[in-house]
Amino acid sequence: MMIIKFGGHAMKDTEGSFAHSISSALSKGEKVIVVHGGGPQINAELSRLNIESTFVDGFRYTTEEIFTVVENVLTKIVGPEVASNLVSNGIKARSISGKDSNILLGSKIEGLGRVGKISKVNIDPIQELLDAQIVPVIAPIAQDLTGGSGLNINADLAAAAISAAFKDSTLIIMTDVAGIYRNWPDENSLISEITSSELGKLKGNFSDGMLPKVLAVLEAVEAGAQTVRIIDGTNKRSFEEALSGRGGTLVHA
Numbered sequence: 001m002m003i004i005k006f007g008g009h010a011m012k013d014t015e016g017s018f019a020h021s022i023s024s025a026l027s028k029g030e031k032v033i034v035v036h037g038g039g040p041q042i043n044a045e046l047s048r049l050n051i052e053s054t055f056v057d058g059f060r061y062t063t064e065e066i067f068t069v070v071e072n073v074l075t076k077i078v079g080p081e082v083a084s085n086l087v088s089n090g091i092k093a094r095s096i097s098g099k100d101s102n103i104l105l106g107s108k109i110e111g112l113g114r115v116g117k118i119s120k121v122n123i124d125p126i127q128e129l130l131d132a133q134i135v136p137v138i139a140p141i142a143q144d145l146t147g148g149s150g151l152n153i154n155a156d157l158a159a160a161a162i163s164a165a166f167k168d169s170t171l172i173i174m175t176d177v178a179g180i181y182r183n184w185p186d187e188n189s190l191i192s193e194i195t196s197s198e199l200g201k202l203k204g205n206f207s208d209g210m211l212p213k214v215l216a217v218l219e220a221v222e223a224g225a226q227t228v229r230i231i232d233g234t235n236k237r238s239f240e241e242a243l244s245g246r247g248g249t250l251v252h253a
Helices: 017-027 038-046 064-088 126-132 155-166 196-205 210-223 238-244
Strands: 002-006 030-036 093-097 104-108 116-123 135-139 140-143 170-175 193-195 226-232 249-252
Touching: 002 017, 002 155, 017 030, 017 238, 030 064, 030 155, 038 064, 038 193, 064 093, 064 140, 093 126, 093 249, 116 140, 116 155, 126 135, 155 170, 155 210, 170 193, 170 210, 193 196, 196 210, 196 249, 210 226, 210 249, 226 238
Parallel strands: 002 030, 002 170, 030 135, 093 135, 104 140, 170 226, 193 249
Antiparallel strands: 104 116, 226 249
């Protein structure tokens, strides 16, 4: 089982290389789940609507107004585009929201508005798609256990929770950097392989968008994911290398 987090900054796939890589994984008998982000697309829409947005420790502070934009962009634009790209390359895929059939259930993170953390993953609707040979393309929106319109979930953390729910899975996080840098953001300090316990000791070194990724990696391994690999999704060869067990940063227990 392979869970792939497809980041907003890594989504420029004009040559169909991502779809080709997914096809390659499927041909090798892998079951594949895609969890997508959409930060740049959300930023563009908020800018168009003249809505200001701020970040706290790498998380977007999400008001009700911003949540509406986030949900619309992820579920009506980004997800369908990712699924359509896969379908146009001969892969059966379907765009769904984490709110659908209560796939993702969560609760608010204090001080971040409608940002949440995952409390439970209902894998049955996902498994139904996998059994039908359909690649689920999941938007990181969760049902709020306390009520309300829903929760904005960091896509890295959503992918980690889904990976943990499918035991013995491998999580690949595609982003716009080569991997985890020991001395963030020094590109010359790329870590090729590290244990989760060692990474946990370094987590205080990270900030901005890398902090949620590191937290997601630690959460996934602790909950049972076999391995997590962070790769540069803007490099079309990086995913093929990851399928062969190379490149980026490999994190394991």
